[in-house]
Amino acid sequence: LDSKASQKSMLHPKPKGLMLQYGTAGFRTTAKHLDHVMFRMGLLATLRSRKTKSTIGVMVTASHNPEEDNGLKLIDPMGEMVTPSWEGYATQLANAEQEVLCSALKDIIEKETINMSETASVFVGRDTRPSSQRLSQAVLDGVSCLGGQIQDYGLVTTPQLHYMVRCRNTHGCYGTDTLQGYYQKLSQAFIELTKNARNHTDDQKRLLVDGANGIGALKVRELEACLQSELQMVLFNDGSNGKLNYLCGADYVKVQQKPPQGINMGAGERCCSFDGDADRIVYYYNDSDGSFHLLDGDKIATLISTYLKELLTQAGLNLQIAVVQTAYANGSSTQYLEDIMKVTVSCTKTGVKHLHHAAQKFDIGVYFEANGHGTVLQLSEFIRLKASVDEKKHAAKLLENTINLINQATGDAISDMLVIEAVLAIRGMTVQEWDSIYTDLPNRQLTVKVADRRMIDTADAERRAVTPAGLQDSIDALVKKYTKARAFVRPSGTEDLVRVYAEAETQESADVLAHEVSLAVY
Numbered sequence: 001l002d003s004k005a006s007q008k009s010m011l012h013p014k015p016k017g018l019m020l021q022y023g024t025a026g027f028r029t030t031a032k033h034l035d036h037v038m039f040r041m042g043l044l045a046t047l048r049s050r051k052t053k054s055t056i057g058v059m060v061t062a063s064h065n066p067e068e069d070n071g072l073k074l075i076d077p078m079g080e081m082v083t084p085s086w087e088g089y090a091t092q093l094a095n096a097e098q099e100v101l102c103s104a105l106k107d108i109i110e111k112e113t114i115n116m117s118e119t120a121s122v123f124v125g126r127d128t129r130p131s132s133q134r135l136s137q138a139v140l141d142g143v144s145c146l147g148g149q150i151q152d153y154g155l156v157t158t159p160q161l162h163y164m165v166r167c168r169n170t171h172g173c174y175g176t177d178t179l180q181g182y183y184q185k186l187s188q189a190f191i192e193l194t195k196n197a198r199n200h201t202d203d204q205k206r207l208l209v210d211g212a213n214g215i216g217a218l219k220v221r222e223l224e225a226c227l228q229s230e231l232q233m234v235l236f237n238d239g240s241n242g243k244l245n246y247l248c249g250a251d252y253v254k255v256q257q258k259p260p261q262g263i264n265m266g267a268g269e270r271c272c273s274f275d276g277d278a279d280r281i282v283y284y285y286n287d288s289d290g291s292f293h294l295l296d297g298d299k300i301a302t303l304i305s306t307y308l309k310e311l312l313t314q315a316g317l318n319l320q321i322a323v324v325q326t327a328y329a330n331g332s333s334t335q336y337l338e339d340i341m342k343v344t345v346s347c348t349k350t351g352v353k354h355l356h357h358a359a360q361k362f363d364i365g366v367y368f369e370a371n372g373h374g375t376v377l378q379l380s381e382f383i384r385l386k387a388s389v390d391e392k393k394h395a396a397k398l399l400e401n402t403i404n405l406i407n408q409a410t411g412d413a414i415s416d417m418l419v420i421e422a423v424l425a426i427r428g429m430t431v432q433e434w435d436s437i438y439t440d441l442p443n444r445q446l447t448v449k450v451a452d453r454r455m456i457d458t459a460d461a462e463r464r465a466v467t468p469a470g471l472q473d474s475i476d477a478l479v480k481k482y483t484k485a486r487a488f489v490r491p492s493g494t495e496d497l498v499r500v501y502a503e504a505e506t507q508e509s510a511d512v513l514a515h516e517v518s519l520a521v522y
């Protein structure tokens with residue numbers, strides 16, 4: 001086995017001295033530097049599968065990064081991100097020089113007491129990047145080298161692969177581990193939910209979708225066939241003549257606070273953008289005087305949690321709903337959720353794994369990052385509701401279909417889109433009405449290049465800087481000058497820079513404050 005692994009690994013040589021880290025969302029860097037990482041993660045996924053006696057997922061994608069980049073995410077048995085201790089192994093294995101690769105592998109096998117005669121099973125998927133096919137082949141090489149069974153799903157969105165892993169490991173209880181199974185479960189629930197909706201006119205059914213020139217666009221086309229025209233999606237940036245994530249996609253729209261290129265939006269038309277692997281979504285529209293309105297993850301969390309809270313009350317279920325956010329959540333959203341909606345709000349560090357983990361602690365946990373990553377957890381436990389009264393029965397049925405519509409393994413742009421569309425249809429709500437639930441505080445995000453971003457250490461879910469000494473005091477003093485202001489700095493987990501966020505009562509104050517805070521970082 002040893003000699004096989006080391007022989008095979010020669011075919012996927014590691015550039016000497018190259019060090020990479022399994023970051024917030026896995027490995028992510030220029031595609032040129034990833035072949036050895038892919039092979040080795042194939043090895044590691046096989047070990048993880050033996051350890052957990054379950055199927056493990058490996059997704060080849062770099063999400064919203066430029067087309068030239070690539071990356072990889074490992075998926076644990078319930079469809080969630082791989083557990084933190086194994087992130088450490090991933091980094092060790094990726095960075096081991098050729099000569100010590102086998103001993104690095106043995107270390108993990110010993111530490112985790114892995115029985116190498118156990119069977120192993122790995123699901124592999126990839127996005128549409130030009131490098132993804134070759135890189136996923138390297139993953140497959142790694143898996144087969146250690147005798148793991150492979151199911152290669154080819155082109156899938158990240159959340160679809162998470163879904164498949166969860167289906168497989170729950171032996172069909174959650175759904176069928178095929179693309180057809182995924183589309184059928186979601187579209188049936190959507191059709192059930194919307195068929196009696198008040199306002200489901202043809203106008204209301206129309207949605208413009210920006211596919212970021214990526215995998216989401218391909219998959220929306222496949223979904224469309226199952227939706228029986230209950231949702232009429234007009235697809236832009238479908239990859240036929242644009243570059244992945246270039247001037248389009250959820251990240252571009254959120255950060256630039258403007259529409260993607262290549263979309264043709266009429267006043268008041270509801271639009272949404274996916275990111276490059278379709279695990280993020282944001283909504284937006286132009287109003288009649290041409291000004292742009294963004295409905296980000298915070299607005300989505302508010303819409304979904306309001307709807308769920310009402311439904312639970314109608315169904316006579318007394319369950320605790322909580323919304324998990326990060327420091328980036330707009331202050332208005334937090335205030336609305338706490339003061340008006342009266343739901344528990346919890347704040348965690350940036351990164352899906354942190355929110356996901358925090359959301360697991362509540363009866364029902366709705367989690368969304370402002371950038372559009374999110375889902376709802378723990379709903380399945382209530383799927384078998386025994387509601388007797390007719391009115392309750394109706395609510396219970398809606399709840400059951402809503403549950404089926406949600407991808408509980410991870411945030412999923414396609415599933416989130418269907419949930420949002422269903423809620424709007426059921427409530428007979430326009431995108432403007434949704435937008436007016438609360439008004440965002442103007443905000444600004446900036447980045448700062450520093451010599452070493454690790455000099456900034458944060459606490460309180462990244463809302464306060466602990467080091468360097470004095471930085472937080474300076475930020476506090478700056479924030480005090482403005483009304484309804486808030487600001488924080490944090491080292492990025494995905495790029496070599498520091499991020500600055502500021503919000504205030506006016507756009508001008510938010511802009512100036514962000515600028516002043518970025519000067520304080522130097």
Ligand code: 16G
Pocket residue numbers: 024025063350351352353369371373491492493494495499
């Ligand atoms: C990754 C995270 C995302 C987070 C972002 C922050 C996942 C799947 N993705 O893309 O949730 O918002 O990193 O990036 O966890 P930053 O640390 O560079 O600001």
Ligand code: ZN
Pocket residue numbers: 063064275276277278279280
């Ligand atoms: Zn993504």
